[in-house]
Amino acid sequence: MNIHGKTAVVVVDFQGGDLNSSFDTYDHEQLHKAQSIVDHAREKDIPVVWIQEVHKPHLIDIGRELDGSEGPHCLEDSPYTAIATGLAPRADEFHITKRRYSAFFGTELDTVLKSYGVDSLVLIGGFTDICILYTSVDAHQKDFFLNVVTDVVAGSSVQAHDDALKMIHYLQHKSLVESSEVEEWLGALETIPA
Numbered sequence: 001m002n003i004h005g006k007t008a009v010v011v012v013d014f015q016g017g018d019l020n021s022s023f024d025t026y027d028h029e030q031l032h033k034a035q036s037i038v039d040h041a042r043e044k045d046i047p048v049v050w051i052q053e054v055h056k057p058h059l060i061d062i063g064r065e066l067d068g069s070e071g072p073h074c075l076e077d078s079p080y081t082a083i084a085t086g087l088a089p090r091a092d093e094f095h096i097t098k099r100r101y102s103a104f105f106g107t108e109l110d111t112v113l114k115s116y117g118v119d120s121l122v123l124i125g126g127f128t129d130i131c132i133l134y135t136s137v138d139a140h141q142k143d144f145f146l147n148v149v150t151d152v153v154a155g156s157s158v159q160a161h162d163d164a165l166k167m168i169h170y171l172q173h174k175s176l177v178e179s180s181e182v183e184e185w186l187g188a189l190e191t192i193p194a
Contacts, residue, residue: 001185002145002174005119008047012125014084026154033152033179034124045192047116050089051096051103061099102134120145124152129160136168146175
C-alpha cells in the first residue's frame with residue numbers, strides 16, 4: 001500500500017443503480033468488494049468521499065465529452081445515474097457531484113480532502129481509463145499518494161483498463177493495489193468505537 005499520513009477512500013462514479021445500465025462501471029463481485037472496503041473504512045474512522053457524475057438532460061454541462069466515444073450519459077433524471085444499489089453515502093460523508101471526468105475539476109474535492117488532512121487516497125469505481133485515470137492524474141499533481149484498487153475499478157474495455165493502470169503505475173510505482181491488500185491494511189488499524 002502507498003499509504004503516507006492520513007487516508008481517505010474515494011468512491012468514484014460507482015453508478016448504474018441496479019446493474020441494468022449499459023453504462024455500468026462494475027460487476028457484482030466488484031460491488032461486494034466496494035461495500036466491504038467502505039464498511040471497513042467507516043469502522044476504522046477513515047473518511048469516505050463519494051463522487052457522482054451528473055449532467056442536466058439538456059446536456060449544456062457535458063462539454064466536450066460527446067466528442068469522443070461516449071454518448072449522453074449520467075443524466076440527472078435517469079435511474080442509472082444513481083449510486084450503485086447497496087452503496088450510499090451517510091449523512092456525515094461528503095457526496096460530490098461532478099460534470100467532468102476528473103473528480104477534482106470544478107469541484108470541492110481538494111478542499112474536502114485538505115479539511116480531513118488527507119495525504120493518501122484509496123480509489124475505487126470506474127471507468128479506469130476515464131474518470132479513475134483523470135482523477136489519479138490530478139491527485140498526483142496535487143501531491144496525494146495513490147492507491148488504485150485494481151479489482152474494484154473497471155474500464156470501458158479490458159485493453160483500456162490495462163492501459164490506464166499502466167499509466168497510473170507510471171505516475172506512482174506503488175499505486176496499484178488489490179482489495180485484499182486494502183482489507184489487510186484496514187484490518188490492522190484500530191477500530192474506532194461507534
